[in-house]
Amino acid sequence: MSEKIRKAIAALQRGELIIVQDDQSRENEGDLVGLATVASPAKINQALSIGRGVLCAPMTADRVQALDLPEMVQHNSEKFGTQFTVAVDHVATTTGVSANDRAQTLRALANLSAKATDFDRPGHIFPLIAATGGLKERQGHTEAAVALAELAGVPPVAYIIEILREDGKMARQEDLAKLAKDQGLEYISIQDIQDYIEREEGVELTAGPRVTLPTRYGQFFLTDFIATGQEREPDLLLESYQPTETVPLVRVHSECATGDLFGSKRCECGPQLEAALSQIEQEGGAVVYLRQEGRGIGLHDKLKAYLLQENGYDTVEANLALGHQADERDYERAALMLKQAGLTKIRLLTNNLDKVAALRAYGIDVVDRVPLEVGQANENTAYLQTKAEKLGQVFTRYQI
Numbered sequence: 001m002s003e004k005i006r007k008a009i010a011a012l013q014r015g016e017l018i019i020v021q022d023d024q025s026r027e028n029e030g031d032l033v034g035l036a037t038v039a040s041p042a043k044i045n046q047a048l049s050i051g052r053g054v055l056c057a058p059m060t061a062d063r064v065q066a067l068d069l070p071e072m073v074q075h076n077s078e079k080f081g082t083q084f085t086v087a088v089d090h091v092a093t094t095t096g097v098s099a100n101d102r103a104q105t106l107r108a109l110a111n112l113s114a115k116a117t118d119f120d121r122p123g124h125i126f127p128l129i130a131a132t133g134g135l136k137e138r139q140g141h142t143e144a145a146v147a148l149a150e151l152a153g154v155p156p157v158a159y160i161i162e163i164l165r166e167d168g169k170m171a172r173q174e175d176l177a178k179l180a181k182d183q184g185l186e187y188i189s190i191q192d193i194q195d196y197i198e199r200e201e202g203v204e205l206t207a208g209p210r211v212t213l214p215t216r217y218g219q220f221f222l223t224d225f226i227a228t229g230q231e232r233e234p235d236l237l238l239e240s241y242q243p244t245e246t247v248p249l250v251r252v253h254s255e256c257a258t259g260d261l262f263g264s265k266r267c268e269c270g271p272q273l274e275a276a277l278s279q280i281e282q283e284g285g286a287v288v289y290l291r292q293e294g295r296g297i298g299l300h301d302k303l304k305a306y307l308l309q310e311n312g313y314d315t316v317e318a319n320l321a322l323g324h325q326a327d328e329r330d331y332e333r334a335a336l337m338l339k340q341a342g343l344t345k346i347r348l349l350t351n352n353l354d355k356v357a358a359l360r361a362y363g364i365d366v367v368d369r370v371p372l373e374v375g376q377a378n379e380n381t382a383y384l385q386t387k388a389e390k391l392g393q394v395f396t397r398y399q400i
Helices: 002-013 041-050 061-066 099-109 141-151 173-183 190-201 257-261 269-283 299-309 315-321 332-340 353-361 378-390
Strands: 018-021 030-035 056-059 088-090 119-129 158-162 186-189 205-215 218-227 235-240 249-254 285-290 345-349 365-370
Touching: 002 018, 002 030, 002 141, 002 186, 002 190, 018 141, 018 173, 018 190, 030 041, 030 141, 030 173, 041 099, 041 158, 056 099, 056 141, 061 119, 088 099, 099 119, 141 158, 141 190, 173 186, 173 299, 186 190, 205 332, 218 269, 218 332, 235 269, 235 332, 249 269, 257 269, 269 285, 269 345, 285 332, 299 315, 315 378, 332 353, 345 353, 353 365
Parallel strands: 018 186, 056 119, 249 285, 249 345, 345 365
Antiparallel strands: 018 030, 030 158, 056 158, 088 119, 205 218, 218 235, 235 285
16 A cells, blocks of 8 residues: 555656545545646646546645635535635736646745735636645545645645546546556545555554453454544454463454355355454464455455456456555554554464565564465355465465
């Protein structure tokens, strides 16, 4: 995930456009985003040609105040609370409409030496005011674009334009993924930006109550962990009642609703969780249950990936076709949870060498990797083969 955002930031710094998608439960749209400080006529023309929405200039409230830009209306009734100021053109432009004029206005908005008197009002560029709390306060394209400008190390002014399909309807995820591929554009989501910032700032986890949980596998202690400032279901830690005099056995398991709850044979996740709980109850240790469904792409997109797999894609190709990485999971939270539980030296129950490396990078001493080869079925043999060939997972007992 971090690499994905770094590539997007590098593209922005080069003056290129990227695609940023918001949450499907919000506007569910994609915007082209560029940095105002390096806006060029060619890129503005590209944005207008393939975006075809309204060209706006997100900026911080401090920047708006410095340029003395009043809000467009006194009583804002816009559905998502987007704060427009009066539209502007730089005084040196002609009509203000051409790609050259718009690029000039955008660069001037990002020029920290520019004054309020350098802009005519009204004009053809629509400044937007980002929420003071940024993405923690409001998860809109305005805040995302300003956050990207700040991450890129330039003045906090960007430009955005909504992306429409050729039929005039809003472009959704499949359309955006295709556009990104056809135009060679980096494609990220607002959630990706939030996750990146959270990791850069350092995740803070708050542990909930520690309760007893009798299960069909045995007795466990259960604790939930919530990341500060995040609205998502908590991650979970199940610790065995059984004390251990050896290095504890740990399973770090990413949520899989289809496998864990419904017994899907598309994967081996359900049998892995069951085997891990049974083995850890006997030997002592813990299960870390992370809410990162579908190797981090979410349940909705995982089902889309399933549909692609039914049409000839393997699991990696399906993720990539949807604009995701092959595996978008991160294990920093798992490491923090283990540290809070005092489990800093572990034997890890996994077939995934990347998971071992990630936990070690976050300060967990993984002294041994214990295979977890269960759940093979006719329906998931190709899936397991792809994991072995493309995701570097190690299998010794499976017939694949």
